[in-house]
Amino acid sequence: MKDVLIVGAGFAGAVAARVLAEKGKSVLILEKRDHIGGNAYDKKNEEGILVHVYGPHIYHTNFEDVHAFLSRFTEWYPYSHEVVGNIYGKEIPVPFNLNSLDMVYGEDAQRLAAKLTAAFGSEVKVPILKLRESDDPDLKMIADYVYENVFLHYTMKQWGKKPEDIDPATTGRVPVFISRDNRYFTDKYQGMPKDGYTALFEKMLDHPNIEVRTGIDAYRRISFNEDGSIYIDGDAFEGEVIHTGPIDELFDFEYGHLPYRSLRFDWETLDTDSFQSHAVVNYNVTEDFTRITEFKKLTGQQVPGKTTIIREYPLAYEPDKGEIPYYAIINDENMALYEKYAKKAEKYKKLHLIGRLAEYKYYNIDGITKRALDMCKELC
Numbered sequence: 001m002k003d004v005l006i007v008g009a010g011f012a013g014a015v016a017a018r019v020l021a022e023k024g025k026s027v028l029i030l031e032k033r034d035h036i037g038g039n040a041y042d043k044k045n046e047e048g049i050l051v052h053v054y055g056p057h058i059y060h061t062n063f064e065d066v067h068a069f070l071s072r073f074t075e076w077y078p079y080s081h082e083v084v085g086n087i088y089g090k091e092i093p094v095p096f097n098l099n100s101l102d103m104v105y106g107e108d109a110q111r112l113a114a115k116l117t118a119a120f121g122s123e124v125k126v127p128i129l130k131l132r133e134s135d136d137p138d139l140k141m142i143a144d145y146v147y148e149n150v151f152l153h154y155t156m157k158q159w160g161k162k163p164e165d166i167d168p169a170t171t172g173r174v175p176v177f178i179s180r181d182n183r184y185f186t187d188k189y190q191g192m193p194k195d196g197y198t199a200l201f202e203k204m205l206d207h208p209n210i211e212v213r214t215g216i217d218a219y220r221r222i223s224f225n226e227d228g229s230i231y232i233d234g235d236a237f238e239g240e241v242i243h244t245g246p247i248d249e250l251f252d253f254e255y256g257h258l259p260y261r262s263l264r265f266d267w268e269t270l271d272t273d274s275f276q277s278h279a280v281v282n283y284n285v286t287e288d289f290t291r292i293t294e295f296k297k298l299t300g301q302q303v304p305g306k307t308t309i310i311r312e313y314p315l316a317y318e319p320d321k322g323e324i325p326y327y328a329i330i331n332d333e334n335m336a337l338y339e340k341y342a343k344k345a346e347k348y349k350k351l352h353l354i355g356r357l358a359e360y361k362y363y364n365i366d367g368i369t370k371r372a373l374d375m376c377k378e379l380c
Contacts, residue, residue, distance in 0.1 A: 008244030010038020021209035061366030076191035125175035260325035
């Protein structure tokens, strides 16, 4: 028996395992998949191109403690993420910025940029809802363009919603960036693990106090008593249990399945050095897919004459079909269902929920790393 049992070997579980192991705790990680790394898992394909098996993962952070911690296990390839949106064949920077303004409005862009800057300042992100509230018709015009061409159709594909079903609060968060900085993120630290995410995880989990078992379905081994005790393989477990997987599955879907959106990936390796202008190109208003990722442009790999791309197709999550839950669908009904599971979990004082599936919320890499670091401070 170990001091700590962790379910899941993604960022949440691996970071927690390393921190607790260095505090002298013995840790066992049970991972359902046959590999570590969670959705950040990467590997080289047959052509020798390092690909992100579950879709692109971009590292960026302003958290000093997060960057210091992860930098112990990898060097960084200096990569600043830039995204363009394909708007009826024309590629413009996303988020929409002053460079996008030039491309859309041509000779009129300078006047419009002056109006934006006078109203809101420079180097700031202004939600389109705020632009729409302006009395100036030009600012409303920009907001309407961004809403229609950058946000609306892309969001309909991503979430499977009709325009009238899209939450206005979500609309309001879409920004216009009053800047000529084309970076998708403006965080202090940005890059990609030099040898890949899997290599980072291997180093992080390389500690004598950590044991990792892959291909293990932890849900068949954990049980709960009404008195608040937890059992592993039928034996009472007195240690801490850190759960990073789906909370509804942990409690055998007692109250029903939590809804998610999933993704289908279409992979293609092409006989060319380069396929597209940027690592990620969004298809905001056309095509059934939302974006195409070209991995060589993410990682700086040099593989002459070959490149690998994926097209992303969002779809409804159907757990019985073996699909992967990617994005929690946040609304009042679903959050009420999640709270029923969270309330049940509170009965078990040694049970700790962390991660996008356990907490039914979205995390970036730095956000979940920060969450794990902070949680471990409370446990130690």
